[in-house]
Amino acid sequence: MNGDVAPVRASGSARPVYSRITGTGGYLPERCVTNDELATRVDTSDTWIATRTGIRQRHVAAAGELASDLAYRASQRALERAGIAAADLGLIIVATTTPDMVFPSTACILQHKLGNRGSPAYDLQAVCSGFVYALAAADSALRTGQCRHALVVGAEVYSRILDWSDRSTCVLFGDGAGAVILSAADAPGILSTHLHADGSYSDILGVPGRIDHGRIEGSPFVHMDGNTVFRFAVKVLAEVAHEALDANALAPTDIDWLIPHQANLRIIEATARKLGIPMERVVVTVDRHANTSAASIPLALDEAVRDGRIRTGQHVMLEGVGGGFTWGSVLIRW
Ligand code: UT7
Numbered sequence: 001m002n003g004d005v006a007p008v009r010a011s012g013s014a015r016p017v018y019s020r021i022t023g024t025g026g027y028l029p030e031r032c033v034t035n036d037e038l039a040t041r042v043d044t045s046d047t048w049i050a051t052r053t054g055i056r057q058r059h060v061a062a063a064g065e066l067a068s069d070l071a072y073r074a075s076q077r078a079l080e081r082a083g084i085a086a087a088d089l090g091l092i093i094v095a096t097t098t099p100d101m102v103f104p105s106t107a108c109i110l111q112h113k114l115g116n117r118g119s120p121a122y123d124l125q126a127v128c129s130g131f132v133y134a135l136a137a138a139d140s141a142l143r144t145g146q147c148r149h150a151l152v153v154g155a156e157v158y159s160r161i162l163d164w165s166d167r168s169t170c171v172l173f174g175d176g177a178g179a180v181i182l183s184a185a186d187a188p189g190i191l192s193t194h195l196h197a198d199g200s201y202s203d204i205l206g207v208p209g210r211i212d213h214g215r216i217e218g219s220p221f222v223h224m225d226g227n228t229v230f231r232f233a234v235k236v237l238a239e240v241a242h243e244a245l246d247a248n249a250l251a252p253t254d255i256d257w258l259i260p261h262q263a264n265l266r267i268i269e270a271t272a273r274k275l276g277i278p279m280e281r282v283v284v285t286v287d288r289h290a291n292t293s294a295a296s297i298p299l300a301l302d303e304a305v306r307d308g309r310i311r312t313g314q315h316v317m318l319e320g321v322g323g324g325f326t327w328g329s330v331l332i333r334w
Contacts, residue, residue, distance in 0.1 A: 019184060024306070028059040028299070029070065068155070071094055088148070092111050179298060256315050257317070259318045260319050283301070
């Protein structure tokens with residue numbers, strides 16, 4: 001789905017319909033694990049992790065705490081800030097790589113916890129690009145008049161799919177959830193969405209295991225070729241940002257806030273450098289959250305909205321990249 005802003009008229013409506021984020025929320029599990037604590041379990045150090053990734057700590061879900069639990073907390077906060085009730089939601093999308101179970105979807109479980117009934121609810125799997133993909137899907141639904149308010153969540157418990165004895169992966173990820181309420185509006189809001197995927201890269205980042213006749217066939221843990229992921233991420237994050245800027249006749253100087261997927265500070269810095277955007281205009285949470293996959297962008301967005309950095313009228317560029325490979329952008333006028 002590639003779309004710049006084509007004002008679509010909802011059936012029966014006289015006015016073009018756009019979508020706008022009207023509330024954000026985030027939730028991080030209580031337990032925080034520092035690099036020093038990890039260094040007591042695997043052969044690593046705070047210095048190695050901090051210099052290679054920028055990560056200093058990550059949050060880890062409690063035993064039995066599931067993606068829908070984190071999603072529920074983040075969603076409640078987003079609903080509160082948007083000033084609407086769960087019953088007002090006409091669509092629920094949860095981007096997650098770590099669903100509560102094979103089925104029903106985490107979105108249906110979340111819907112029940114929130115007390116909404118009848119609205120469509122589904123999970124979207126695009127790994128670390130999941131939130132950007134989900135926001136694009138919700139934007140389309142709103143612009144074609146399918147609903148007035150959508151809940152879009154990124155929620156992950158990566159701690160469940162990490163091999164905690166593998167230092168090359170376990171230091172990189174964390175758990176958390178971020179949510180937004182996307183509402184129909186007379187003016188954007190979301191200016192454009194651009195999504196991409198290339199499945200020929202499926203081998204370089206993944207959890208290959210699958211359930212097969214009651215057994216798990218293949219590894220149930222995250223595997224990756226870190227160097228290839230690094231290079232690919234920097235390349236496509238710069239490309240997709242330029243694609244969005246060109247579609248909206250904007251320049252990098254017009255971007256007030258860049259919110260890239262929070263995988264590694266070096267990836268973020270290299271992307272910002274390629275785009276000519278100073279780090280003062282980049283939202284960074286990877287130091288405190290680590291890589292929370294589909295939750296990383298909405299968590300960073302929520303933080304920057306709540307602390308007052310993001311203000312009305314500003315241009316905010318969200319961009320994700322993740323396993324698949326998948327990548328994409330959402331450009332917003334706040
Ligand atoms: O959402 C996308 C998810 N994935 C990513 O974002 C990963 C992207 N890639 C990266 O962030 C980086 O490639 C890493 C952080 C994973 C690795 O950084 P690097 O600078 O590319 O290091 P490297 O892979 O070249 O490894 C250098 C050394 C190796 O030792 P030798 O072979 O040179 O002796 C590793 O064994 O660092 C070693 N190493 C570690 N040492 C201490 C790997 N992990 C660790 C560790 N602590 N945790």
